[in-house]
Amino acid sequence: MSINELLKFNLFYESYVNGEPIDLINEKADSNQALRDELDNKMKQLSASTSSIYYEHRKELDHSIHINILLTILATSLLYYSFSKLM
Structure with a gap:
């Protein structure tokens, strides 16, 4: 495999993981993190003080x-x- 082919593959792989654009994956990760933070706050409210x-x-x-x-x-x-x- 040539260096150009490796670079093309790398660019392709970075932009698509498992058939989904990396931006979509990042959006899902951000929304999951927001939900996780909200859940953590609710759990602290239930059992902390x-x-x-x-x-x-x-x-x-x-x-x-x-x-x-x-x-x-x-x-x-x-x-x-x-x-x-x-x-």
Whole structure:
């Protein structure tokens, strides 16, 4: 292969990769990067700080779990006390 043929092939390869123009590939890469940045920001908002949505929901869930545990202990104690006094 001559140098001219190699240069032509190189120019062709740089302008077309897998049948798509390199500009189109660069546009897709840029849009993918923008979407990735947006997703990263949303994930940080969900899980990063104490004022995040995730933290608020987790706090609410923990609160309801603790209340349910206390109510279960209270109900079990009341039933035990009632049945132990009956016998």
